[in-house]
Amino acid sequence: MSEAVWNKLKDLEKPSLAQLFAADPDRLDTYATAFELGDEENSCAIRFDWSKTHLDAAHVAAFEELAAAMDFTGRRAALFAGDIVNPTEGRAAEHTAQRGVGKEESVALAHENHHRMAAIVEAIHRGAMGDVKHLIHVGIGGSALGPALAIDALAREGAMVDVHVVSNIDGCALEQAFAACDPATTMLAVASKTFTTIETMTNAESVIGWLRENEVDDPFGRVVALTASPEKAMEWGVDETRILPFSESVGGRYSLWSSIGFPVAMALGWPDFAEFLAGAAAMDEHFRDTDGMANLPLRAAFADQYYTRLRGCQTRAVFAYDERLAMLPDYLQQLEMESNGKRVKVDGSPVDGPTAPITWGGVGTDAQHAVFQLLHQGTNLVPVDFIASIAQGHDLDPVHHRILLSNCFAQGAALMAGKDSDDPARAYPGDRPSATILLDEVSPATFGALIAFHEHRTFANAVLMGINPFDQFGVELGKEIARQIEKGGTQFDPSTEALLQLAGIA
Template sequence: MSPKETTAWVDLQSHAYYMSQSHISTLFDESPNRFAQFGFTQDNLLLDLSKQRITDETLRLLIDLAKERGLSTWIEALFNGEHINDSEDRPALHTALRTPKGVKLEVDGVEIIEEVHQNLESMEAIVTKIHSGQWRGFTGHSINTVVNIGVGGSDLGPLMACKALAEHAPESARNLNVHFVSSMDGSQLADLLSHLNPARTLFVISSKSFTTIDTLANANTAKEWLKQASDDASEAILVSRHFIGVSASPDKALKWGIPKANQLAFWDWTGGRYSMWSTIGLPIALKLGMKGFREILAGAHAMDTHFRETPLEQNLPVLIAMVGIWNINFLNINAHAILPYDGRLSHLPAYLEQLEMESNGKSVTRKGEATTYNTCPILWGEVGTNAQHAFYQLLHQGTESVMCDFIVAAKRYHDTDNSELKHQHQLNLANCLAQSRILALGDTVIKDAESAPVYKRYKGNQPCTTLLLDELTPHTFGQIIAMYEHKVFVQSVIWDINPFDQWGVELGKKVATTLLDALTPDASIEAFDASTQGLLQHISIRNK
C-alpha cells in the first residue's frame, strides 16, 4: 500500500492545510512551554524541535503514520540481518559493526559479531605496529605519514572523523600525519607527494570492490612514485612495506599486489556510506588510537540501542525523521541546510549530503513503481559562522523555504585558562542560538521591527532543529552519526524505498568506462550524442 493511502497520511494532509497558515512565532505565543513539549534527550544529546512548525497533534499523526507503515517491524528486520537491501539481496548490517563483543547474531549461517571483532583485532595489530614505529619503509625507517586513498564512503567518513576528533589523539599518534586523497584528476595526490618522504609514507587503499577507477588510478600513481624513489627495491617489497588494502574483495587486492598480511577485510553487506565503522575506519584508528575508535563505536551502539528500544514518541532518530517527512511531504519544503557551529565538524555537511541523497535520492518504490510523492530533499551546508556570511541571506530573505539543522556543543575550552578562547565559544553559541531564533521567529524578536523598511524585514517561519551535545567527544560523535543513519532508514520506510542501493551511481561509472576508449587518438565517436562528440573533438584538438 502506498503511504498516501494510509489513514495517517490523509489526516496529515488535512492538518497541514491549517498548519501551513501558521507562523512559528504564533505557536510560541500560544504555547510558552514549547521547549518542554518538543525537547528530547538521549545520553549527552538534546534534540530541540520546538522551532519546527508542529503541534502535539502533528507529532501524534506523524507517529501514527510511522506505525501504519510498520516501522517497528522494519527496525527489527534491520538489526536482525534480514535481507532488507532487496535489490541486491543482502542485509544492511552496519549496526553489527559497532555491536559489543559477546552478542550473538547469526546471518545466513555465519556468526557475524564474532567476525566483526576478529577484524577489529586485526586492525588493532596494524595500528599498534605503526604507532610503535615497527612498521618500516623500504629504507628501514619507521612510517610517519599515512595517505588514505578512497572515494565516497571510503573517504568522507574517515576524513570527517579525523578532522572532528583530532584533539583526542593519543600520544602514540601525535607524530603521525594522516592525509586523504579522493579526486580522480590526481591534483590532490600530486600536490601531496611533492611534500612527502617516500621511505616513510604508507598508503591505505580503501575500496569495497577494489575496482573503483578513481581509487586505483591514485593507487597506481602512488606506486609509480615509490618505484621512482627506489632504484633497487622490487615492486613486491615496495607494496608490502608501503601499501595496506581495505576491501571486501581480497582476491582483487591480492592481484593488484597487496599481500594477505597487508589486507583488512569487510563484508559486501557494508554499504560504502555506512562503512567507517568497519576496517574502512583504519585512518580513524590511526589518528585516535583503537581506544578512541572503540569509543566512537560505543557511541553509535548507544544510539542503536536507543533507536531499537525507545518508544517511537521519544525516539530521537524517529522524531527527527518524521519531522523531516512533515516538512517535505506536507509543507512542501525540499531544501535542507546542515549548519554545524563547530569548525571541527566542517566535513559533516558533505558527509550527510552523501548519506541522505545517495540513500534516499530515489523515485522508485521497493515494488518497482514510480513514487507519487517527494522523497529526499536537496542537502547542503557549511560551518555556521562562515555560512552566515554566505547563503544565510537566502535563508533569511529569499523565496525558498528551507529546513535547517543547527548542531553545536554546549561545552568547549572548559579545561583551559585562556579566557579569550572561552569568550569565543560564547560568541559561537550566541550566534547559533540567534540565527535559529530569527530564522524561525522572524523579526518578531526585535522591538519595533514593523516600523523598519520592507527590505530590512525578516519573515522567519523557517523550521529549525537544534542538536545540542554536551561536548564533542568520540562517544557523542558516534551518537550523532548513528542518529542521522537511522533517520535516513526511518524515512525510507515511510517512502517505501530501498536506502541501501545506488544504481544511479553505478550507471555513471559504466558510462565513464565506455568513454575512456573514446578519448584515445583516432577513436570512433559516432556512437555518442552530438554534445559529447563535440566535446571529444575539442579535447582531441587541444591535446595535439
C-alpha cells in the first residue's frame, strides 16, 4: 500500500513556489498556523509557517494517505498509551508522560519523581546543603545536550545557580569548569541512565578528586545522581536521599523532562521548570488530538519527506536567529540523526529509500556570511528552517533586534524569489524552500513547546518511513572497539595500529 502511495507522490506535478502562491491566494492561511499557549491573561504563541515549502493540496492529500497506510494513528496511540514502540529493546517511549500526557500510571510516577526533584531543588535554593553557587553537571548525549541547550536559552541572566554542563571526556572541558567554580560552593550532578557510561563516570570521578584535593570534607555529600539505575548510584557512593530516578522507558535524547532536567531547574527555579513542562504538554495534546495536515509536527514531516524522498535532498539546515537558541541545531542533530538514521524498518527489512537527512545549521546573522552562498547559488537543494523570536532577549537598542529579524525574513524571501541577471555569477535561481518558526518570546513555555514539536516531528517522520526512532545501536560499535583498545590484546587494521602506536596507546 505505501509503495503505491509513494509512486503516486512521485508522479505528481511539482509547481514552483511562485506558482503555488500565484495559484492560491489563501496559501498563507493554509500553511501558516499560530499555536497558542497559556490563557487569556498570559497567552503567547508560536507561528509555524510552511507556506514557502513546495507542499500543495495534491501532495498533502497523498501524504495523508501515506500516513493512513503506515498506521500513523495507531502508532501515535501506542506512543501515548505507553505500549511498546521500541520493539528492538522491548520498551515503551514515555517522555510525554514526564509532561503529564500519557499512560495514567506513568504520569503518576513522573509526578512523584518531579515532586521529589522539586523538593531537593527548593531545599538547595533555601541553603539546606550550604552555600551552593555552582553546579557541575556531567553527562553525555541527551543527558548533556538537552540541559545545556535549555540553560543557554533560558538562564543567561539571573540564574539561581551557575551551571556548567560537561560531556566531553577530554579533560580540557572539565578544567574549564573547574576554573569557573569555587570548590567550596560547588555541587556535582551525575547524569547517566545506567550509571556505567564510561565518559560520564570518568568525569564524575575527576570532579570528586578535584573536590577532595581542594579540601572539601565530604565530596560525595555534594553529589546528586540522575539515573534509571538507583542501586548503581548507591554503589558508587551517592546517598539514597540525593538520587533522582527516572523511568527506563525514557530515552536519553528524550530525557530533558525527567530528572535529567535537574540542572535546568537548579538554574531557573522550579516554577519556570514547571512552565517548561507545561509548554511541552500543550504540544503533546495538540499532536495527540489533531489529525492530518492540521497536526503541526505531522505537517512538518510531510515537508521533510517531500524533500528527502521526492527531491533527493540529503541535508536540512536549521538557523536560529536568536543567540539564546544557538545550541538548537546541535540538539536537533542528535534528536533527528540518532533517532532516524536507520537502514532497516521496524520489521527488520531494508529501508526502501533515504531516511533522515543530515541536520546542520548555525546562528543568524553569522551563518549568512559563511554558508548562505551555497544555499542561494550552490547546486545542492537544501530546505531551511528559520527560528526566531519577536521579543528580543537583551536590553540594548531595539535596532539590534530589528536588523536581526529583517535579515531572517529577508533570507527566506530571497531563497524563494531569487534574482535574474545577465551576469551568470550574479544570478540567483530562487525556488528554494524554507519554513519559519516564529516565537512571540523565548520563554520556558514556548521553549518547551518548541522542543516537544521537534520530538513529535521526528516520531512522525519515523512512522512515515516505517522505522523505529527509539533505538540507537549505531553508536555501540565504536564504543565496543574503544573498550577492546583499553583492554589490549586485539589486533586491528594497519591504519588503526599505526595510529595507536603514534599516540602511545598500543
